[in-house]
Amino acid sequence: MNSATSSKSPLPAPSNHVRRIVGTSPAIHRLEQAIARVGHVDCPVLLTGETGSGKDEAARAIHTAGSRAGRPFVAINCAGIVGTLAESLLFGHEKGSFTGADETTTGAFRAADGGILFLDEIGELSLDLQPKLLRVLELREVVPVGATRPVKVDVQVIAATNRDLTREVAAGRFREDLLYRLNTVHVVVPPLRDRREDIPLFAAYFAADCAERLGRPGWLMPDKAIRRFMDHSWPGNVRELRQTVLRIAIFEDRLDEILDELTATRTVAEPSVAAAPEFPPVCPETFNLHELRCDAVRRALAATAGHYGRAAALLGVSAKTMTKFAAEVCPEQQAKRGRRRRKPLPR
Numbered sequence: 001m002n003s004a005t006s007s008k009s010p011l012p013a014p015s016n017h018v019r020r021i022v023g024t025s026p027a028i029h030r031l032e033q034a035i036a037r038v039g040h041v042d043c044p045v046l047l048t049g050e051t052g053s054g055k056d057e058a059a060r061a062i063h064t065a066g067s068r069a070g071r072p073f074v075a076i077n078c079a080g081i082v083g084t085l086a087e088s089l090l091f092g093h094e095k096g097s098f099t100g101a102d103e104t105t106t107g108a109f110r111a112a113d114g115g116i117l118f119l120d121e122i123g124e125l126s127l128d129l130q131p132k133l134l135r136v137l138e139l140r141e142v143v144p145v146g147a148t149r150p151v152k153v154d155v156q157v158i159a160a161t162n163r164d165l166t167r168e169v170a171a172g173r174f175r176e177d178l179l180y181r182l183n184t185v186h187v188v189v190p191p192l193r194d195r196r197e198d199i200p201l202f203a204a205y206f207a208a209d210c211a212e213r214l215g216r217p218g219w220l221m222p223d224k225a226i227r228r229f230m231d232h233s234w235p236g237n238v239r240e241l242r243q244t245v246l247r248i249a250i251f252e253d254r255l256d257e258i259l260d261e262l263t264a265t266r267t268v269a270e271p272s273v274a275a276a277p278e279f280p281p282v283c284p285e286t287f288n289l290h291e292l293r294c295d296a297v298r299r300a301l302a303a304t305a306g307h308y309g310r311a312a313a314l315l316g317v318s319a320k321t322m323t324k325f326a327a328e329v330c331p332e333q334q335a336k337r338g339r340r341r342r343k344p345l346p347r
Helices: 025-037 055-065 086-091 109-110 130-139 165-170 178-182 190-213 222-230 237-250 254-263 287-304 308-316 317-331 333-340
Strands: 043-049 073-077 114-119 154-160 185-188
Touching: 025 055, 025 185, 043 055, 055 073, 055 114, 055 154, 055 287, 073 109, 086 109, 086 130, 114 165, 130 178, 130 254, 130 287, 190 222, 222 237, 222 254, 237 254, 287 308, 308 333
Parallel strands: 043 154, 043 185, 073 114, 114 154
Antiparallel strands: none
C-alpha cells in the first residue's frame, strides 16, 4: 500500500486545526503529519486500523484541517447499507422509481457535494455495490435510481476499515480494482498499545468529558486507575478506554472491581499457551469470515465466563450485536439464558 508519508516533498506542519487527535507520542505525530498533507490532496484516502483506534476521528480531522473544511462531512457505515435500499442511500433515487419512493432523494454522494464522504467499514460493502462505487470514483458522477442521466458530484471519499483488504481481495470478497482506486493515499491509525504514553492524556480528556456530562465539575481519574491503564493491552483501543473511564465515573465506589475486570481481558488480547487445547489457533490458511467470527465469539465468552457485556467490550461491539453473535455461535447457551421460570398460577 502507498503511504501518505512516502513522498519526497516536504510535509506541511501539523495544523492547529488537527485538534481532534489526542496525544504527543511519535505515532500520533506521524499521524498528524499525514493528516496535514492529505487534507489538501483531492483524491481518495484509505484509513486502516484496529477496531476502536479512532479512524472516524482521523477522518474528521482530515476534513477540519483540509481545503474542504466548512463544507459537508457525511458519514456512512457500509455495514448498515445492505439490502434493496443501499443504492438509493448512496446515490439517491427519483420519485416513483420503486415501490415506496414517494419523493426524490439526493443520496449520500450528492449530500456531500463539495465536501467529504466518509465510508466507514468499507470492507463490509456488498459486492454488487462495489463496481458502482468504483464508477463514481472514476467518473465523479452518480446515477440515481430511476434516473436516465448521470449527475456530476465533487466529493472527496475517505474510506476506513479494520480488515486486511488484500486478503479480502484474495478471498473474492472485495474488488481488486476498487482497492487500487481507494488506496491512492493510505494512512494507518495506530493502536493504543503502540502509543502508551498517550493513555494518561486520553484518560484526562475522557474524564473531563464525563465530569461535564454527569454534572461533576472537577472530577479527575484516580491515579490508581491510570497506573493500571498503563499496563493494559487495550484490545478495544481508544473506544474501550473511553467506556472504561465512563464506567469508573459512574461507579467510582466499585473502582477495584472494574480494574480487576479490565485486567481479566488480557486472556483474550494476549492468549496463553494453556488456552490452546480448548481453542486452537486459526491456521493461516483459514480466512473464512464466519469461522473467524465464531472463534472470536467463543474466545470472548470463555474469557469472561459467559458474561455478554464484558465479551462485547472485548470484541468492540454493542451488547445487542454480541447477543446476536452468541445466538448464531452458541444457540444452546442463548436458549438457556432466555428461559425464565414461570410463576405458578394462582389456584
